[in-house]
Amino acid sequence: MIGAHSPALLILFPLLASFVIAGLIWLDRRLCFPVAVIGLFGSVYSAGHLFFQVLETGAISYRFGGWPPPMGIELQVDQLNILVLVVISLVALINFVASKRSMHTELGIKDETFYVLYLLFVAGILGVTATADLFNLYVLIEISSLASYGMLAMGHPDRAPWASLNYVFLGVIGASFYLLGVGYLYIMTGSLNMGDVHSLLPPIMHSPAIVVAFIFCLIGVWVKMAFFPLHGWLPNAYTFAPVSASRVIAPLMTKVMIYVMIRIMLSVFGYEYVLEKLDLHKWVVALASAAIIAGAFMALAQQELKRMLAYIIVCEVGYMVGGAWLGNVQGLTGAVLHIINDALMTFALFLVLGNIVYIRTKTRFEDLQGLFASMPWTMAGFVLAGVSIIGVPPTCGFFSKWYLILGGIEAGAWVFVVALVLSSLISAILVFRIVEIGFFPADDSDHEAYDHGQEVLKEAPVPMLGALGLVGTGLIAVGIWSGFLVQRVILPFIQQSVAS
């Protein structure tokens, strides 16, 4: 009975839990944390259940309230989004359990209010991923964005509100462009259901209104995912945010928006239309290559760990957009696989960041000296995540990059291939620079300040390290099983939607 409703329960668990917590704040604050964990665990359970169901029977369509699709709202879970759903729910749960203490130290008395926003955010992005209705997608994007504005503003008191306000302005522009694109599609087809729009489009494909609709949707989603020329809001918003917020927003928000782009390209407009009628893909791949190079170099220019990680995200977004627009199955497979892998890699890096912030509070490069001596486990996690960002087998980063490069060669997009290889080299510099700084203790000239000379072992609390260990194992496990994921889950869907 519950199994049949798991697509809805996936979203409803965190949504209801957030309402319950909002009430519990006045009744008994001690109950808030367990309720939040139950809500997040409910969505992990539903996602796991759906994963095995999709493996067995293929796509699942769920009708809200029993109304059939063109009229009612439909949730659809298929091979494309099931992996994203599993990753979102797992990352949200692991981060929540791991950051209990750092939420308390960073936010003080406001931490239960933060839980409410956290769960709303998770419900929003799970909904964005699961929905098959274009307008519903807009509303859920705004729910998750509004929650993230609130969370990001709770950080550094001088800078966070202003950074968050700039994010509000750009976020509103992005979402409004998307809504406008949906409006044009609605004028032309009279429908809002993705599958229905897809079947109604072929006779009117030549219309310029469809092109305008596609471009509006695309630009809207690009703003939200911080694709290179539109990335301005991201570094400040993520740098000044409380670390427990950026740990969940940074890995998930941009990846979910990339998923939305791929979903719109494949399931609404159709890959053939996007590639052949529009003839935009050469430009987009060139822009993506520019994004990769620019992101990598801007990351290289930073002197602060948080900002460096923020620019690495900008760079990684370029990988996925480029892969999706290469126009062949390899590139698309790489892009979808990289959504999963990059969510995990970024999450691992931000977990490391959270541990460092919890112990040392400062993350400028000169404050990172002696980290290997004082926080060996955390730095082991950093090396593992860094190696995965560079793309060394058997970590998962290697496999998706491999598919992306194969796709680039097949499409003859040499600029993209060069950008990928170059950015891998730059990430190697980025990672080993931190390793070098962390390996040596603070300067001799500061010896008066550090009387004891030797760094003392001062690791992060066990839950934080446990989460890092879990995600680190995940990085290798996803790498080893990436063949299974590609063959059983990603490739069948892509071949089917590219062929049709």
Next chain:
Amino acid sequence: MSDLLTEIVHKYNYWLYIILMMIGLYAMIAKNNLIKKLVGMNIFQTAIILFFISIGYKEDATIPIIAGGHGDHAAHKAIEASQYINPLPHVLMLTAIVVSVATLGVALALVVMIYQRYQTLEEDEIRMRVKQ
């Protein structure tokens, strides 16, 4: 030339929404005062709401409530779609209005936080103090 003019007059609702949208976008980009930026943001969102509302409109049509269609006779009435305006865009925009009000609320709360910290709403002054 006159073709262009009739085209514009014929589709004036689209031109109106584009003009409004550009006013909003201009204010969001060019204004220095944060409250003026927020006003621009609201104009921007309202333009899109206006766009959606206008596409549901039909000449000589009325609100989508079936006249005299109460009680037992309701089932016998034939419904002519051209007599009623399309309610779906209006329903969608109820949600979009809620979203825009919520966004405005969050943005105003952020502006209050900024004002409490910097005692000003002018963006260049805030930028100057941040750099110090």
